[in-house]
Amino acid sequence: DQQVKQNSPSLSVQEGRISILNCDYTNSMFDYFLWYKKYPAEGPTFLISISSIKDKNEDGRFTVFLNKSAKHLSLHIVPSQPGDSAVYFCAASYNFNKFYFGSGTKLNVKP
Amino acid sequence: EAQVTQNPRYLITVTGKKLTVTCSQNMNHEYMSWYRQDPGLGLRQIYYSMNVEVTDKGDVPEGYKVSRKEKRNFPLILESPSPNQTSLYFCASSPRTGNTIYFGEGSWLTVV
Numbered sequence: 001d002q003q004v005k006q007n008s009p010s011l012s013v014q015e016g017r018i019s020i021l022n023c024d025y026t027n028s029m030f031d032y033f034l035w036y037k038k039y040p041a042e043g044p045t046f047l048i049s050i051s052s053i054k055d056k057n058e059d060g061r062f063t064v065f066l067n068k069s070a071k072h073l074s075l076h077i078v079p080s081q082p083g084d085s086a087v088y089f090c091a092a093s094y095n096f097n098k099f100y101f102g103s104g105t106k107l108n109v110k111p
Numbered sequence: 112e113a114q115v116t117q118n119p120r121y122l123i124t125v126t127g128k129k130l131t132v133t134c135s136q137n138m139n140h141e142y143m144s145w146y147r148q149d150p151g152l153g154l155r156q157i158y159y160s161m162n163v164e165v166t167d168k169g170d171v172p173e174g175y176k177v178s179r180k181e182k183r184n185f186p187l188i189l190e191s192p193s194p195n196q197t198s199l200y201f202c203a204s205s206p207r208t209g210n211t212i213y214f215g216e217g218s219w220l221t222v223v
Contacts (some may be wrong), residue, residue: 002153009151034211043115043201043214044154089154091212098169099212101146103153 003027004092006102013109019077021105023090026071030092030100035064035075038087038104047088048075080109113138117202117215124192124222132187132218134202141207143185147171147198148217154201160185161207192222 005024013019021035031052036044050057050064050073057064063076077084087104117134124130136143144159146169156169160179174196176188185204189196202215 006153032210036214041217043216045214046211049210091154098156098159099144100156101154103151 002100002103003030004090004100004102006088006090006105008105009103010106010108013080013107015082015109015111016079019075019080019084019107019109021075021077021088021090021107023073023075023102024071025073025092025100027092027094027100028068028071029094031095032093033064033066033073034091034093034099035062036089036091036101038089044089077107080107082109082111085109113213115202115204115213115215117200117218119218120216121219122221124220126193126222127191130189130192130220132189132200132202132220134185134187134215135183136185136202136204136213137183138204138206138213139182140204140213141182142205143179144169144203144212145175145177145185145187146201146203148201149198157187157200189220192220194222197221 034049035047037047038044066073087106089104090102093099115136141162145157146154155171158177160166200218203212205212
């Protein structure tokens with residue numbers, strides 16, 4: 001049973017607009033969440049993270065929001081650029097122990 | 112340059128022929144792990160290691176073995192590969208207090 005779920009396999013957005021990628025989790029013990037970006041033929045690379053003591057973390061065009069009561073997090077990319085086209089994985093962990101990954105969302109940013 | 116290196120990057124092998132995928136990290140990380148990526152299933156953990164000589168099963172350990180004799184190396188062993196082990200494999204490492212995981216570039220394995 002997947003503890004971290006990304007229910008949208010793909011998302012298409014126009015360049016300059018906002019991209020919103022969603023992620024849900026089931027384990028209320030998770031206290032740390034990450035987003036990874038993956039280009040074809042490359043390994044996933046770290047994008048942004050958030051601790052459960054926060055509800056928002058920002059890094060440039062990327063913002064992650066955490067709603068603990070809903071067990072939901074989202075990644076906002078504003079403005080979206082064609083170079084953001086990739087597969088995005090969310091992940092969660094408890095006490096930096098094992099990490100659980102979602103199935104990924106493929107983002108396509110159209111010029 | 113900090114990196115996780117895995118080899119081979121691409122391999123086609125036959126059912127039953129033992130193979131090893133090597134993984135090495137140069138960041139002195141305690142924690143290392145192996146994942147496989149399959150369509151619609153995302154990244155699933157195969158095995159992980161909290162430190163030298165300490166390994167444990169992940170979510171999909173069947174058909175795999177690992178060893179951690181040195182801190183920097185964490186090879187993945189397929190004793191008798193089967194076609195359902197055809198997948199994209201990633202090795203990863205992170206420090207003990209780590210708040211992120213560093214991935215290798217991936218190894219495409221095809222078992223025919």
